[in-house]
Amino acid sequence: MKICILGAGVVGLTTAYFLARNGHEVTIVDRNGLPAQETSFANGGQLSYSYVAPLAAPSIFPNLPKYLLNRQSPLGFRLRADPAQWRWLLNFVRACSPGTFQKHTAELATLADFSRTAMHDLMQTEALDFDFNRFGKLVIHRDRKSFKNAVALAAYQKELGAEQDVLDEEACIALEPALAGLKGQFSGGVFTPSEEAGDCRKFCEALDTVLQEKYGVTTLYHHKIGALRAEQGQVRAVSTDRGDIEADHFVMTAGLVSRELMRPLGVSLPLCALKGYSLTVAVPEGAETAAPKISVTDSQNKIVYARLGDSVRVAAMVDIGAPDAAVDPRRLETLKKQVRSTFPGLAGLERARSWAGLRPATAEGKPIIGKTPYRNLLLNVGHGALGFTLASGSARLIRDLIEDRAPPVEMAPFALGHVR
Numbered sequence: 282m283k284i285c286i287l288g289a290g291v292v293g294l295t296t297a298y299f300l301a302r303n304g305h306e307v308t309i310v311d312r313n314g315l316p317a318q319e320t321s322f323a324n325g326g327q328l329s330y331s332y333v334a335p336l337a338a339p340s341i342f343p344n345l346p347k348y349l350l351n352r353q354s355p356l357g358f359r360l361r362a363d364p365a366q367w368r369w370l371l372n373f374v375r376a377c378s379p380g381t382f383q384k385h386t387a388e389l390a391t392l393a394d395f396s397r398t399a400m401h402d403l404m405q406t407e408a409l410d411f412d413f414n415r416f417g418k419l420v421i422h423r424d425r426k427s428f429k430n431a432v433a434l435a436a437y438q439k440e441l442g443a444e445q446d447v448l449d450e451e452a453c454i455a456l457e458p459a460l461a462g463l464k465g466q467f468s469g470g471v472f473t474p475s476e477e478a479g480d481c482r483k484f485c486e487a488l489d490t491v492l493q494e495k496y497g498v499t500t501l502y503h504h505k506i507g508a509l510r511a512e513q514g515q516v517r518a519v520s521t522d523r524g525d526i527e528a529d530h531f532v533m534t535a536g537l538v539s540r541e542l543m544r545p546l547g548v549s550l551p552l553c554a555l556k557g558y559s560l561t562v563a564v565p566e567g568a569e570t571a572a573p574k575i576s577v578t579d580s581q582n583k584i585v586y587a588r589l590g591d592s593v594r595v596a597a598m599v600d601i602g603a604p605d606a607a608v609d610p611r612r613l614e615t616l617k618k619q620v621r622s623t624f625p626g627l628a629g630l631e632r633a634r635s636w637a638g639l640r641p642a643t644a645e646g647k648p649i650i651g652k653t654p655y656r657n658l659l660l661n662v663g664h665g666a667l668g669f670t671l672a673s674g675s676a677r678l679i680r681d682l683i684e685d686r687a688p689p690v691e692m693a694p695f696a697l698g699h700v701r
């Protein structure tokens with residue numbers, strides 16, 4: 282079948298991959314000249330299959346005044362007179378109730394588990410160089426209460442079969458010596474050895490090459506999609522600034538812009554931009570022990586660290602409703618200050634490459650994967666803070682839908698109209 286993928290971020294490329302591997306004739310369209318030039322460009326690099334809890338959590342409430350009043354907090358709000366944004370916030374608040382939060386976490390965990398399998402399958406089939414590692418993830422807790430809660434959660438997850446170790450401060454530093462500068466300032470951590478990391482942009486670039494060279498996928502870069510032309514319940518063509526593209530099926534994978542592209546078709550996507558920042562710090566030769574090797578999450582400041590080859594990628598912050606991906610120097614300075622206080626020996630921070638991106642997020646933190654009112658148009662959007670982690674699993678589900686096969690993961694929780 283002829284399939285057109287609308288957007289070449291990590292979600293679009295993985296979708297193209299699983300379809301092309303099964304013999305479909307795939308075309309990818311993107312407005313940029315290269316893959317992964319938008320939100321998939323310099324994300325946190327975490328393939329974090331065990332930490333998928335949505336941002337909308339019961340613990341957000343007690344901290345809301347702090348987040349709203351403190352400009353240095355990890356969460357920021359940019360409130361506008363936009364009814365869609367208020368609806369999103371209302372749904373976000375609703376999703377914070379303990380029962381709803383647990384349900385969404387369980388649904389995401391099932392998809393993440395499937396995504397790990399799909400990603401491993403992809404990596405075993407194709408030799409992709411993207412600074413992948415499986416050094417594990419250590420989530421550190423500065424205050425006793427947060428550590429106590431994490432210990433209880435780890436005990437519960439162990440009963441369900443999760444491989445996690447609870448470590449006191451000394452054991453954390455023994456595992457990750459770069460944390461020595463924080464001695465006396467945190468209570469302990471939970472280590473998950475199976476967690477992985479990699480450079481999302483490099484992954485996309487390598488996959489793009491495989492798609493073209495091995496699977497004969499057509500990539501139409503520098504093609505800006507203007508509209509989808511629909512008639513009698515199906516999409517006939519996609520109009521771009523360089524001509525129309527016809528196909529049997531279309532898959533919307535244009536990240537946040539999917540919202541604007543779907544609107545003229547009468548489909549409202551409940552997506553909001555959650556702006557985040559990253560820093561890429563080159564690790565100087567001889568200073569390796571001062572830079573974290575395993576992935577570290579600073580739970581209080583909501584900062585993630587991942588070793589990607591010779592660099593450390595730092596990612597943080599959630600600015601709800603940010604209008605664009607411009608780097609705000611004040612937010613960047615706050616992030617650098619927090620990084621310095623955690624890893625004082627991490628040289629080269631001043632020369633770090635900074636970046637900001639807009640996570641395309643639903644209020645519930647779940648992606649929207651599946652059918653639309655148009656019989657040949659599918660959605661694979663709204664992966665929020667987990668796009669790299671969930672991309673391969675989501676892509677496999679799209680392939681099953683197009684091939685009319687029963688998906689291995691229940692898809693109702695991710696359906697349009699179900700996810701808010």
Ligand SMILES: Cc1cc2nc3c(=O)[nH]c(=O)nc-3n(C[C@H](O)[C@H](O)[C@H](O)COP(=O)(O)OP(=O)(O)OC[C@H]3O[C@@H](n4cnc5c(N)ncnc54)[C@H](O)[C@@H]3O)c2cc1C
Pocket residue numbers: 287288289290291292293310311312313316317318319320321322323324325326327328329504505506507534535536537538539555556557558559585596597637638639640641662663664665666667668669670671
């Ligand atoms: C700071 C930060 C840290 C993050 N850390 C992690 C992490 O550690 N792990 C993780 O799993 N996820 C992480 N994420 C989330 C992840 O990066 C996103 O979920 C993911 O990149 C979304 O991918 P996407 O393909 O849906 O969107 P995008 O990457 O934005 O791709 C959409 C594509 O559509 C194209 N497009 C848009 N409009 C048009 C148009 N009109 N015509 C043609 N093409 C168009 C764009 O050019 C783009 O290439 C992070 C995000 C941020 C911002």
